[in-house]
Amino acid sequence: MELIYFQLLAAILFCIGIYGVLARKSAVLILMSIELMLNAVNINLIGYAAFSSLGAAHKNLGQVLVIFIITIAAAELALAMAIILRLYRNKNNVNVDELDILKG
């Protein structure tokens, strides 16, 4: 069991998340892919926390950061949902292809 396993897994999951963000047409699916990315980051941090050889304060930091990330992820999810619901109300679908009012 080495650190590199955690890091590799996190990297792969992160990349899957990026693909999902860029390649999906529905806003809800994009949101789900963002959750994937956040989870990847969490896995990475847990790995660092587990394999750290520093003092206790720094060792705990990995897990503390994970708590914060989960918190912020939840907050962001709530807001994103609100926006998606509003969007649905206006256009009756959540296809991001049709969101180009800000076109230059």
Add this chain to the structure above:
Amino acid sequence: MSAEYAWVIPGSAVIAFCLTSLFGKALPFKGIFLPIIAALLGFILFCFIFIDFMLADVSVTTASIDWMVVGDWSLTWGFSVDEISIVMLGLVTFISLVVQVYSIGYMSGDPRLSWYFAVHALFAGAMLALVLADNLLFLYFCWELVGLGSYLLIGFWFEKKAASEAAKKAFITTRLGDVGLLIGIILLFKATGTFHIPSIIHAAQNGAISESTLMWSSIMIFLGAMGKSAQFPFHVWLPDAMEGPTPVSALIHAATMVVAGVYLIARMLPLLEIVPGFLTIVALVGLFTFLFAGIIALVMTDIKKVLAYSTISHLGLMILTLGAGGLAAAMFHLVVHGFSKALLFLGAGSVMHGMNGETDCWKMGGLRRKMSVTSVTFLIGCLSLAGIIPLSGFFSKDEMLIAINDGLGPIFLFATLAGVFFSSLYMIRLYCLIFMGRSRSDVANNSHESTPVMIFPLLVLSLFGLLLGLLALPLPLGNFEGFGNFIDSHHHFHISPWITPLSLGVALAGLIIGFMCYGYSKIPHELVAMKFGYLYTLVLSKFYIDEFYQWIIDKMVLSTARFVSIFDRVVVNDTGVDGIGVSVVLSPFKARLTQTGKLYNYGTAMGVGILFMAVMWILVSS
């Protein structure tokens, strides 16, 4: 020592130019007395300088003003008086004075009279400064000014398109030569660090200049002389310059400006002698021009064109003599030709005045009875240039032939003798066509003699034409032992036992044939035209040189100019200068297309940006 005041001569002429051009119209007589006073002053001062020079037995006097000092190098306006410049000084001041007096009559009633006299003064000032200059840069400066004066005077009647075209042609053709002169001067300056002529000659004689530099600078300087002195192939401007007023032709294109080239070569002769074989090239160019122009002069029918080609031909002869090393003989012929040709041109002007401006010889004839003084003086001029004893032309021609034989050998001598024959023939032809026989048109019938103010200069010049020959002999004036010794102390003019009779015989042969052909119509003059028809048309069209030059200009110069102008417009202006502005204005329209409003585009851009930053960070920190 009055030679130190030599600078007054050109200076007064330039002041006369300024005053006359600025205030001329307001002054009485349109201000024409100012340039004439300046010319008279110049001539009187020349007489003083000449007498001083003869009595003082000093060969050179100089005076100079520092104009610009840069470090340890200074640019001076220097005047130096030595034998050659004294001769030129006398020639230019006298002929300029005579021509200006003549112009009072010839140009009377012209609306721009004050400008005419003003430019005359400018030209005289520039030419005088040119012959007095002691450094090459000052000489070049005056060289260009002289060209300017010529341009202004040839194109004096600029309302006539032909005149302005001719002025342009003269300026551009001599410009080509002037470029060569400038390059030569700069080459010499690079090699010696000075423009001062005696210093340069001294350095060259001591071997301080490399051979290739000497050769190239000599070629370039000779190109400049060829341009101004209308040698082949730069001769094309001189016949066209006849569009100017006739006194202008007399002054500029017979006596003064065109001999600037001969003067330059005479000045730089010690330098040119060092380059091996160069003087032979000079002689060849001169010989070719002498024969070429002589043949063309035989078939021309316009008075002034005949005189123009005759000038080109005699200039070729002078250059040929210089190439043979006959400095004294060439200078002597320069003076003689100057007086004689000026006489002929002024006489032609008188004829044109009497003929209401007509110049075609075939419309004249029999003017001997109507314009007696003009006819006699014109005859003196013709005989002088043909080289008949005892006129001055005989002496000068004789000395030149001796010098050519001494310097270049008998082949050149016999070629020159052919040219002497042509020269005599066309001169007599001209005289006969104009003055002898019956008048061939009504205008000729009604012609009259010109006013005294025009006759008097003719008389004075013909007197000189008769008497100048005496200068070849030793005279009791100081230690003057003949013109030859004056110029070049190793040289005495003498008579050779076989060349002199031969040259006289050739000249007389030309004279007799000419009289028989054209004067008394014993030999029909259409004979040659019929037997050598093709050759005749070739010569009549001046060997198509002008057409050839025009073709070169059209094909090469104009197409290159067109290409350069298109390049300048498209590449430099539209793309380089305007392009920057246009691209700034248009770039937002293109940049706008990246703002699509679509989420995945922005997401991709963000992803790529982060990728890029991460790569940069890794590269920088590693």
Add this chain to the structure above:
Amino acid sequence: MSVFFFAIAAFIVIAGGIGVVAARNIVYAALSLLAVMVGTAGIFLIGLAEFLALVQLLIYGGAVVIVILFALMLTRIQDFEFLSANKHWPLALIVSISFLVLFLISILVNKRTITEMSGVDISELGLTLFADWAIPFELASLVLLIALIGAVVVVRRDNEENR
């Protein structure tokens, strides 16, 4: 031994991830997300972070997925066919693979050599959270509050505001 469990959990995570991005049916995507969350919790357990595994399951598995399912319900997404990838998916693939390459390079270049895993004591975690990181903790809770209020505000209907 733990490598074996790690492998299983990793497999679940990755399979779920691919399911989220590639599923044809939206509910399958949501359930794959749930699988990812559970698998991640398993990974946390293997990484000796038991408390966080619990938190993960509770919040993500319990709240987040439910919220997403609610969103799916409310936006009636099953009535419409948007589940195919959009027309830029090759570019997205390229970007994600480049990220992967970047990560691989940076991971492999800076390989750590520690192989001893050690967990974190919960009381230690609590102390760190409330003593050293108290202020960020409070701020995080504030952020959460504001986000929830903001979400409510954003979603309100206009006629309710005008009452």
